[in-house]
């Protein structure tokens with residue numbers, strides 16, 4: 001029987017260090033997400049084997065006894081953390097679902113990704129990097145700005161204070177990011193307007209770009225100053241709307257930009273691209289996530305519901321994309 005191994009990091013496995021911010025384990029999965037992924041994979045007729053995190057993988061790497069690994073491990077430390085599991089698997093010639101180490105490290109680093117977007121003429125908000133509150137060049141950027149950590153995900157480091165309107169607030173927020181997350185801050189022009197995210201499954205010429213999902217905050221689609229903070233993720237003030245309330249031509253533009261971004265960073269099997277549209281209708285790509293959440297509370301499930309299909313059929317498409325890439329028959 002075909003065996004699918006799973007690599008992942010659990011919120012419950014994370015041991016908080018004294019200096020850790022409260023969102024230190026935000027990217028990790030709930031045990032229930034691993035349960036539903038396993039159930040979905042088993043309902044497709046495969047066997048599953050839970051490998052666990054990178055330490056478990058290292059202990060067992062020569063005797064995994066799996067045909068392919070479904071990797072959703074976020075990794076533990078540093079900006080290459082998401083690449084660590086894929087690189088071990090690659091070294092041992094073990095096939096795995098999802099992007100490789102290069103794409104995962106590249107896209108976790110939002111500044112490196114923006115440089116690729118600029119080279120590919122994919123619109124992204126104007127930005128600068130701040131290594132400290134004394135060491136940055138504002139160039140031609142205009143307030144309001146948003147201050148984010150350079151290599152985090154899941155809205156880590158984002159609170160209502162992240163949107164800044166003057167130099168004093170900007171410096172305070174840069175100091176907070178540098179000190180708390182031990183990395184440079186990415187400062188961008190704040191795009192006031194609406195927000196969307198586009199899920200994609202597949203590879204190269206066999207891409208399935210799904211209809212955009214729109215983000216509603218506090219019951220509103222016109223977001224104004226609102227954005228997706230760490231605290232909002234866990235509140236019912238944030239909703240996913242599918243289909244997005246936009247006309248067909250805008251929808252097609254977003255989907256095309258999502259496809260171009262996915263291909264530009266050589267994402268594999270699945271991913272999700274985050275967008276904002278300003279009040280004049282200009283599109284901006286914020287970032288691409290090659291390890292988007294597969295929780296049933298999240299976007300992939302919203303899309304499955306809209307399309308009248310099931311969570312397992314989405315997981316099936318993801319696994320089939322990987323099998324095809326490796327020329328494997330399950």
Ligand SMILES: Nc1ncnc2c1ncn2[C@@H]1O[C@H](COP(=O)(O)OP(=O)(O)O)[C@@H](O)[C@H]1O
Pocket residue numbers: 125146148152153154155156158188189190191192195226227228229274276286287
């Ligand atoms: N330039 C921006 N203008 C307005 N809102 C932004 C901007 N950048 C990020 N945000 C808000 O912050 C959220 C998280 O930012 P994002 O770049 O997607 O990082 P991540 O999801 O990895 O934490 C976005 O979903 C959006 O609501």
Ligand SMILES: [Mg+2]
Pocket residue numbers: 154155274287
């Ligand atoms: Mg995002």
